[in-house]
Amino acid sequence: VSELKANARFRGSRFRVKTPRDFLLHRDACSYGYFLLEPNRWLVREQVFVRTFLLGKLAVTARIAPESGKRGADLIVNCDAKLTAAQRRELIAQLTRMLRLDESAADIARFHKLDPRWKKLGNGRLCRSPSFFEDVIKTVTSCNVTWPSTVAMNRKLCLLLGAKSASGHRAFPTAAQLARTRPQKLRARCSVGYRDARIVELAKLFHTGKVDPAWFEDRANSDQAVREALLELPGIGPYAAANIMQLLGRYSHIALDTESVRHGRAVLGFTGSSARVMKRVAAHFEPFGDHKFRSYWFELRVNYEAKAGPAHTWDYATSASTFTSRTLTKDSRAKKPG
DNA sequence: GGTAGACCTGGACGC
DNA sequence: GCGTCCAGGTCTACC
Numbered sequence: 340v341s342e343l344k345a346n347a348r349f350r351g352s353r354f355r356v357k358t359p360r361d362f363l364l365h366r367d368a369c370s371y372g373y374f375l376l377e378p379n380r381w382l383v384r385e386q387v388f389v390r391t392f393l394l395g396k397l398a399v400t401a402r403i404a405p406e407s408g409k410r411g412a413d414l415i416v417n418c419d420a421k422l423t424a425a426q427r428r429e430l431i432a433q434l435t436r437m438l439r440l441d442e443s444a445a446d447i448a449r450f451h452k453l454d455p456r457w458k459k460l461g462n463g464r465l466c467r468s469p470s471f472f473e474d475v476i477k478t479v480t481s482c483n484v485t486w487p488s489t490v491a492m493n494r495k496l497c498l499l500l501g502a503k504s505a506s507g508h509r510a511f512p513t514a515a516q517l518a519r520t521r522p523q524k525l526r527a528r529c530s531v532g533y534r535d536a537r538i539v540e541l542a543k544l545f546h547t548g549k550v551d552p553a554w555f556e557d558r559a560n561s562d563q564a565v566r567e568a569l570l571e572l573p574g575i576g577p578y579a580a581a582n583i584m585q586l587l588g589r590y591s592h593i594a595l596d597t598e599s600v601r602h603g604r605a606v607l608g609f610t611g612s613s614a615r616v617m618k619r620v621a622a623h624f625e626p627f628g629d630h631k632f633r634s635y636w637f638e639l640r641v642n643y644e645a646k647a648g649p650a651h652t653w654d655y656a657t658s659a660s661t662f663t664s665r666t667l668t669k670d671s672r673a674k675k676p677g
Numbered sequence: 678g679g680t681a682g683a684c685c686t687g688g689a690c691g692c
Numbered sequence: 693g694c695g696t697c698c699a700g701g702t703c704t705a706c707c
Contacts, residue, residue, distance in 0.1 A: 483701040488686060532685035576702045597700065690697080
């Protein structure tokens with residue numbers, strides 16, 4: 340019954356989107372933890388991705404499902420509103436960025452040539468946000484907190500500021516919206532703590548054009564230049580910069596954090612201080628060169644999935660509690676599911 | 678250049 | 693139910 344009701348709300352525009360020949364929605368959408376963060380929803384039972392997009396001023400919720408279970412199947416998109424041709428193009432552009440549909444099978448094959456461990460499964464694409472801005476804010480909400488807090492911050496940000504679609508879902512706040520929000524309000528209503536001023540400051544930098552997403556997305560700029568520019572931003576340190584770089588499709592740096600240390604000790608068998616283990620983890624992935632983040636990330640995921648099941652069986656409702664309980668490790672709380 | 682401590686929130690734990 | 697402890701990355705001050 341609930342499924343029927345859900346479908347009834349998505350009787351707006353319906354269209355199909357081409358995917359690369361190796362693409363699988365359940366694998367490539369659930370490839371990085373951001374698929375569990377609002378306004379993204381992964382419906383485990385239906386294996387459908389739901390997300391509210393902002394198209395100009397219109398918030399539109401879309402249900403995205405593969406036409407079949409085969410690799411490279413078209414995606415069928417059902418919206419809760421009628422879209423103009425321009426709005427449809429914009430939604431497809433955002434979906435393309437999010438699911439990395441512009442990363443071809445040949446691009447993924449280059450990664451597999453360097454690290455053949457993931458060739459059979461086809462792992463390569465890492466899910467991200469429809470915009471650079473959302474990726475930056477989501478990264479800030481993942482710093483210095485455990486996963487349930489990151490989930491809560493994103494949920495509350497959408498609830499407080501996100502535009503509402505016809506089916507009642509919320510979009511992610513825009514830079515303009517966050518830029519005119521008082522930090523104290525963010526802290527009180529969204530549980531962002533001391534990140535309040537940093538989030539508003541970041542939003543102002545984007546809103547005023549002092550941060551130009553096009554510059555960061557431009558492949559002509561070197562990884563080093565992009566990294567240095569990211570480190571100039573408030574709330575962005577070495578971990579956040581490396582994470583945002585991988586979200587930009589630049590995999591030459593590993594986002595080293597406490598999970599890296601846990602992995603170094605538990606899986607790679609490294610010993611010594613945290614700083615020493617971290618250095619050894621960095622050295623361990625050095626042979627993977629410009630693809631090292633992906634090698635690192637998919638290696639981490641092997642452990643997550645061994646303990647919590649395949650990522651496409653993780654849903655929003657249970658992920659927060661799942662990843663805070665001690666089901667993943669005996670001696671540490673898992674922080675960032677992938 | 679390296680390091681210690683403050684910054685917040687929420688889960689775990691002991692009582 | 694309450695209080696305490698702890699995890700988590702960035703930033704600033706200090707050596």
